[in-house]
Amino acid sequence: MEVLLGLLTIEPMSGYDLGQTIRGSIGHFWNESYGQIYPNLKKLAADGLVSAKTEKQKGKPERRIYSITREGRERLTNWLAVPPQAEVPRNELLLKLFFGAQVFPDISIGYIERMAESERSSIQLIKRAAEEIARNQQYPDAPYWKMAARFGEIELEAHLRWAEETLAELKKIAGKRRGNAEPGKEKKHASQ
């Protein structure tokens, strides 16, 4: 909801543009689907927080361009002044790793290799985005965009370090188990 207002302070955009912008710039820490964007823009327009004008294009369908209104800016700054609440963490990879003793180590190894791969390409994307921001220093928002990008860089690098360390650990376990019985069958504790 308020992301849309925030992005519209940068420049007037269509719902489609907003979706693209989200994926391309803040996608690392925030996401919204079109099934969310379009209805929310309607609500915002009904509340007078954004105004819309239709733009005709040859060939392509019409675009509804939204601009933030004075009331919209007010709503945005009010929202920005509310302390962010910590989200509920949901890391399926870690959850599955936590129960990794129930399956062959190779499964966990595969997951972490995949994760490391995807984080490496994310780092590339963020570094490129950071350079892009650095080139546009005149924007008053630029320093803030840079800080958000830095978060991604630092976090992803940390994840990669963890992935390396963890892969080494898992491979040790896999070595011991190799040619051994099924997982989850070792001596149990507290079983009754």
Place this chain on the structure above:
Amino acid sequence: MEVLLGLLTIEPMSGYDLGQTIRGSIGHFWNESYGQIYPNLKKLAADGLVSAKTEKQKGKPERRIYSITREGRERLTNWLAVPPQAEVPRNELLLKLFFGAQVFPDISIGYIERMAESERSSIQLIKRAAEEIARNQQYPDAPYWKMAARFGEIELEAHLRWAEETLAELKKIAGKRRGNAEPGKEKKHASQ
């Protein structure tokens, strides 16, 4: 849903215990509310994936103790074999920081100081949990629990480094702005 099965491989537990265990051990990367736990246990029992027995207690209300069944273990290992999908990121702090130019820098500074504070105490908790795990090396799950805990340590330390760096940056900005006009009023780009 499947978290419950996973935790029940450690030992039979009540819904309440499951909630406590989640908060106390995997709370850093996974959470479930009681409004989720109780109905899910019912469904699992109806599907024969867990079995329940009632335990009477003096004074306190009865406890329903759930144990995982053979079918439950099967379901769990099947689920563990499905590659985890990356979750949709939702970091409200970063989102608000991203739009930080719209408000006074002190607001962003406050948020990050709060965050750093809470991460510092999380690190304490995780380190203590890691020591606890290290003391119980005999559990076959222990190495996996340790890896999950390490993730928390590494990530939180990275967050703290970022927080330090970002606070320094923000304080520079706040210094320049001090006694200056409202935020978000500087020269705009692409305004029309």
Place this chain on the structure above:
DNA sequence: GGGTGCATGTAATGGGTTACATGATTCT
């Protein structure tokens, strides 16, 4: 007496994803 912890559950509500529907253009 009142707050907190133990203990289990249901219902309302909200947030969000996915799938569906439509249609033209451009690229392979």
Place this chain on the structure above:
DNA sequence: AGAATCATGTAACCCATTACATGCACCC
């Protein structure tokens, strides 16, 4: 010819949180 991109929207559905409801015991 078919896939991908541009472009907007709706509806079904799922998942999850919050609030509500109940009740005993223990501590301050």
